[in-house]
Amino acid sequence: MREMNMQSSTERQWVVMKFGGTSVSSAERWATIAGQVRHQRDNDRNVLVVVSALSGITDLLTRLADAHEQASRDALLEEIHQRHRQLLSDLKLTTCPDFEQRWQELCALAASTALPAAAEQKAALLAYGELLSSTLGAATLNQAGMDTVWQDAREMLHASAAPNLNPLSVRCDDNADPQLSARLAEQGRAHITQGFIVRGPDGQTCLLGRGGSDTSAALLAARLQASLLQIWTDVPGMFSADPRVVPDARLLQNLGYREAQELASMGAKVLHPPSIQPARRHGITVFIKDTSRPQAAGTCITAGDREAEAQVKGVVSRKGITLINMETAAMWHQAGFLGDAFMVFKRHGFSVDLVSTSESTVSVTLDPEASTQTDAARMQAFLDELATLCRVDVRSNCVSISLVGNAIRTILGRLSAALDVFQDRHVHMVTQSANDLNLTLVVDAEHAESLVRKLHQLLISSQADGRLEFGPSWHELNRDAKAPSASAAWWKYQSASLVDLLGPRDCAYVYHLPTVQQAARRLRRLQSIDRVLYSVKANDHPDILRALAAEGLGFECVSLNEVNHVLAEVEGIQPADILFTPNFAPQEEYQQALGLGVRVTVDNSWVLHQWPDCFAGREVFLRLDLEKGHGHHRKVITSGKSSKFGIALEDLDELATLLADRNIRVTGLHAHTGSGVDDAEVWGQQLQRILSVLPRFPEVRVIDLGGGLGIPERPGQPDFNLQRMDEVLLQELKQHPVKLWLEPGRYLVAESGVLLARVTQLKDKGQYHYVGVATGMNSLIRPALYGAFHEIVNLNRLQDEAKINCRIVGPICESGDVLGESRLMPRCQAGDVILVANTGAYGRVMASHYNRRIPAEELLLDA
Numbered sequence: 001m002r003e004m005n006m007q008s009s010t011e012r013q014w015v016v017m018k019f020g021g022t023s024v025s026s027a028e029r030w031a032t033i034a035g036q037v038r039h040q041r042d043n044d045r046n047v048l049v050v051v052s053a054l055s056g057i058t059d060l061l062t063r064l065a066d067a068h069e070q071a072s073r074d075a076l077l078e079e080i081h082q083r084h085r086q087l088l089s090d091l092k093l094t095t096c097p098d099f100e101q102r103w104q105e106l107c108a109l110a111a112s113t114a115l116p117a118a119a120e121q122k123a124a125l126l127a128y129g130e131l132l133s134s135t136l137g138a139a140t141l142n143q144a145g146m147d148t149v150w151q152d153a154r155e156m157l158h159a160s161a162a163p164n165l166n167p168l169s170v171r172c173d174d175n176a177d178p179q180l181s182a183r184l185a186e187q188g189r190a191h192i193t194q195g196f197i198v199r200g201p202d203g204q205t206c207l208l209g210r211g212g213s214d215t216s217a218a219l220l221a222a223r224l225q226a227s228l229l230q231i232w233t234d235v236p237g238m239f240s241a242d243p244r245v246v247p248d249a250r251l252l253q254n255l256g257y258r259e260a261q262e263l264a265s266m267g268a269k270v271l272h273p274p275s276i277q278p279a280r281r282h283g284i285t286v287f288i289k290d291t292s293r294p295q296a297a298g299t300c301i302t303a304g305d306r307e308a309e310a311q312v313k314g315v316v317s318r319k320g321i322t323l324i325n326m327e328t329a330a331m332w333h334q335a336g337f338l339g340d341a342f343m344v345f346k347r348h349g350f351s352v353d354l355v356s357t358s359e360s361t362v363s364v365t366l367d368p369e370a371s372t373q374t375d376a377a378r379m380q381a382f383l384d385e386l387a388t389l390c391r392v393d394v395r396s397n398c399v400s401i402s403l404v405g406n407a408i409r410t411i412l413g414r415l416s417a418a419l420d421v422f423q424d425r426h427v428h429m430v431t432q433s434a435n436d437l438n439l440t441l442v443v444d445a446e447h448a449e450s451l452v453r454k455l456h457q458l459l460i461s462s463q464a465d466g467r468l469e470f471g472p473s474w475h476e477l478n479r480d481a482k483a484p485s486a487s488a489a490w491w492k493y494q495s496a497s498l499v500d501l502l503g504p505r506d507c508a509y510v511y512h513l514p515t516v517q518q519a520a521r522r523l524r525r526l527q528s529i530d531r532v533l534y535s536v537k538a539n540d541h542p543d544i545l546r547a548l549a550a551e552g553l554g555f556e557c558v559s560l561n562e563v564n565h566v567l568a569e570v571e572g573i574q575p576a577d578i579l580f581t582p583n584f585a586p587q588e589e590y591q592q593a594l595g596l597g598v599r600v601t602v603d604n605s606w607v608l609h610q611w612p613d614c615f616a617g618r619e620v621f622l623r624l625d626l627e628k629g630h631g632h633h634r635k636v637i638t639s640g641k642s643s644k645f646g647i648a649l650e651d652l653d654e655l656a657t658l659l660a661d662r663n664i665r666v667t668g669l670h671a672h673t674g675s676g677v678d679d680a681e682v683w684g685q686q687l688q689r690i691l692s693v694l695p696r697f698p699e700v701r702v703i704d705l706g707g708g709l710g711i712p713e714r715p716g717q718p719d720f721n722l723q724r725m726d727e728v729l730l731q732e733l734k735q736h737p738v739k740l741w742l743e744p745g746r747y748l749v750a751e752s753g754v755l756l757a758r759v760t761q762l763k764d765k766g767q768y769h770y771v772g773v774a775t776g777m778n779s780l781i782r783p784a785l786y787g788a789f790h791e792i793v794n795l796n797r798l799q800d801e802a803k804i805n806c807r808i809v810g811p812i813c814e815s816g817d818v819l820g821e822s823r824l825m826p827r828c829q830a831g832d833v834i835l836v837a838n839t840g841a842y843g844r845v846m847a848s849h850y851n852r853r854i855p856a857e858e859l860l861l862d863a
Ligand code: LLP
Pocket: 535, 538, 556, 581, 636, 638, 672, 674, 675, 676, 706, 707, 708, 709, 743, 744, 745, 746, 747, 782, 841, 842
């Protein structure tokens, strides 16, 4: 029956599968390739496999072509041979006559080629990377019973004629070629050919340039009118940022052609940009797949982006950008300046990338790939000619950061808060693309990575949960591949004790005291810091307060109740060990705190003016607003014009008179820029600013740099770089005789706490699989309030594969009562214990009795 349903060879749909260098370099990967070819054939499709050279071989061939001596050429040939022989032996291909024949051809060509090779011969030599890998591949697939026909790509792809054709980088048209598909279909069901190489107008071998194998595959898919183009590579797909910079970058599961093209062009390296156009023109679905995980979903690229909702899909950056500013009064109302200037770019072969203009200045960037290949003399000649038209200013080694997504102009409002991250960075240029797909900023290289991380956090991590186009994060996909961060995850080794401790309860917070102690000791070891206070607001559990006092820490309190709580619970504590840092508190609180002998921080000159009896003749700390705020969310940024905290630096003159009049002595300066800051440099900048106003306060002995130290929110994120903070502070401090204090909350307690909650119910509805747990935003409001991420696991099923995409919700009557969106979990059952990690800070202290539900009680583990 099956035979009767089979289509005739010419009617069958084509699938083109391209495998990159790492995907063709091991026997294990070739087994995957054979499996994929079999799968397509079993689905009654014709298959064309397009391969790159083995990884590293194109570089060796390039060196071989460029070599000036025969001896180096021989050594390189030997190395290339060795690599292929090893793979042949791994593939158990003891004899492979086709490979031997091709190898001899390469040796003969290398022997007859001038030292170094001219462009045309170089192209012919480089082509052997793919010629050899495809020959070896054909033998392998045939050995696996795939009946695969080796095809010469030069018979299928022909370079378009062009003046001054560069054989190393040609172009081909992507028109459909029905004869080609008929010819191939007649020869067989499975074929293999080379990426990268095509035939030139005179029959010579030409190359498609960098990343050419992706382009070959796309062109061949277009010519064959394939239904599917699969690009097999060594990563699971396209991500919302470079995962090396942002480990919680999300897999982009569905993209439109235009978005994919834009991401690739603006810096995402997975796909070579020219490979999208042929697929887009012919409506061919493109899949990016991972050869090491063939079952994983990958990225699917189709035409579907037009109606899609506007959303930033990626934060991508490109290094090595050269920025050129051209300034002249002559362009004011003058036709033709741009034409003349761009002719100079053309004459010298420089491709312009981004452009922005004003009445008298035009800024452009050069295509980074073009500029890396540029020698200094060529660049100078170009700039000299440009200087005849205008004043030229060049800035090299910049980085462009692009926010990429559909209809980006319609969501400028949403972007504005995120763009705050650029406030203290010099932005050299801002452009929005004419196709409405990107907003790009050009900045200095040194800040680029931290900016990308912050933008990703604000625009993607905090918004992606629950959106189907965003898949799991890079880290989730590689959960086992990376070591957990040094200080985290005590609970991974205590799952049985935790379940025991929970007992019959349906939810509880559990705090692990050793984790608190270790964090305190790390801070106490800092050389730059003289005193560490614990910010009680993060977690006021008496045992935690006592443990920290025993480690030698003082306390920072924000209300009189916190002050009294510390005095009541921590035996032996002295009022002088407490710093009271209120904000808009009533007068009585200041009065009583001062009466108790507690140090007080004032963050508003109004209180000094209005309540003279309270402060006259006293010592105080002043809390300054250093103008630049930082933090994991805008609601926790506590400096800057729009924050309610601190005394503005511009008000210091007026304040000086007031202080003198009332005989108030300022002995400490205080600043806290925000909470959950992961960039250690911030503390150096903060200290620098305080030191700049220090001469106004001769009696100051203490500078309190506040808290705010971040912790790794998501698994795999690096720990806060304490050592770096120490270095920058020591550097700034140098000879100043002041003492530095720190008053962190989160850093000391966040990782020590977990919230346990039993699964109550399960539900499948719409696109979601819900896991309901016994407590929600009444115990932990951070996800609802800030979109905060807390890792969530099922303590009863830690060993099971986490493969179900779940939304973990609480019982509170609000749609926002979600503890975790889009989390990969094992299949959960009612009664299982779910653990929400890193909830030791701002967990229970922010809980409520909303819906008259009692928030999770607090339990302790002391070992
Ligand atoms: N010092 C002052 C003056 C503060 O205002 C704060 C926190 C700290 C120290 C301690 O900051 P930490 O080291 O914990 O970042 N509920 C938010 C955090 C609000 C922090 C308010 N001030 C959250 O859950 O992220």
